[in-house]
Amino acid sequence: MPQTREKAQLMSSSEIDRTLVRLAHEILEKTQDLNKLAFVGIRRRGVPLAMRLAAKIRDLEKLEIPVGILDINLYRDDLSTVSEKPVHNATEINFPVTGKDVVLMDDVLYTGRTVRAALDALFELGRPARVQLLVLIDRGHRELPIEARYVGRMVQTSDREIVEVKFHEIDQTERVMLAERVD
Numbered sequence: 001m002p003q004t005r006e007k008a009q010l011m012s013s014s015e016i017d018r019t020l021v022r023l024a025h026e027i028l029e030k031t032q033d034l035n036k037l038a039f040v041g042i043r044r045r046g047v048p049l050a051m052r053l054a055a056k057i058r059d060l061e062k063l064e065i066p067v068g069i070l071d072i073n074l075y076r077d078d079l080s081t082v083s084e085k086p087v088h089n090a091t092e093i094n095f096p097v098t099g100k101d102v103v104l105m106d107d108v109l110y111t112g113r114t115v116r117a118a119l120d121a122l123f124e125l126g127r128p129a130r131v132q133l134l135v136l137i138d139r140g141h142r143e144l145p146i147e148a149r150y151v152g153r154m155v156q157t158s159d160r161e162i163v164e165v166k167f168h169e170i171d172q173t174e175r176v177m178l179a180e181r182v183d
Contacts, residue, residue, distance in 0.1 A: 004162055004179040010155060013174035016136070019152040020049070023134060024056035026150055031101060034061065036129065038100040040068045040093065042118050045107035048167040049136060053105070068093030070104075075117035091121065098126035103150070107165040109135040112146035137163050137176060 011019070031037050041050030047069050054065040069092040104118055115133060122131065134150035139157045155163060155178070164177045 003182045004164075005182050007161070007178045007180050009175055010137070010163070010178050011153065011176035016152075016174060016176065019136065020052055020056060023150050023152060024053050024060060027053070027103060027134075028057065028061065030149070033101065034063055034065075036099065036101045038066045038068065038095060038097065038102050038128075040070050040097075040102055040104050040118075040122065042104065042106040042114060043069055043071045043073075043091075045165050045167055045170060046070075046105040048169045049105040049107065049134070050103075051169075053103075053134075066095040068095065068097075070118055070121055072114065072117040072121050075120045091125075093125060096126055097122060097128050100128045102128040102131045103134050104131055105134045107136050107167075108163050109133070109138045109146070109148050109151075110141055110163075112142045112144035115146045116144055136165060139163050 028034070039050040039054055041047035050067045054067045057063060057065050071091045102122065104115070104122065106114060109115065119131065122128070132149040133146070135148045136152040137155055138148055138151045139155050141157070141159065157163065157178070160181050162179045162181065164179055166173045166175050166177070168174050
């Protein structure tokens with residue numbers, strides 16, 4: 001694993017929370033039928049995003065948004081280079097996706113390959129009426145024609161830089177950092 005050094009903090013815990021409040025309001029403004037709305041977090045850091053946004057909408061609208069967890073490991077196009085035996089964590093979507101207005105969530109949008117894999121996995125479960133993408137950080141450098149409808153923050157990066165999102169639920173700390181690979 002390449003060594004990295006931290007360059008800058010992009011977001012603090014309070015900045016992450018304020019951004020999620022804004023994103024919750026954006027979702028509410030752009031969704032015509034809240035009863036068809038469902039959130040699906042891409043496993044690891046898309047899951048806390050989905051859970052937190054569902055909680056914010058519950059607080060605002062007194063409405064429970066179904067939340068699912070999507071594991072994309074078996075759908076990755078780099079599967080053979082990641083591991084000979086990929087770890088498959090179960091997808092946990094306990095509602096029908098067919099006909100739903102799904103907001104797919106991940107922490108960082110980079111090349112678009114993770115989202116492509118997530119779409120493949122999601123459509124194996126049914127045919128949503130619409131799928132939109134929400135990311136906390138969009139760092140550019142797309143390799144596929146994929147764009148997020150909801151973006152917490154745009155961050156221009158170089159190919160040597162890495163955006164590290166840390167959430168309490170997974171990392172026991174809360175922040176977004178910009179790091180750089182060190183040779």
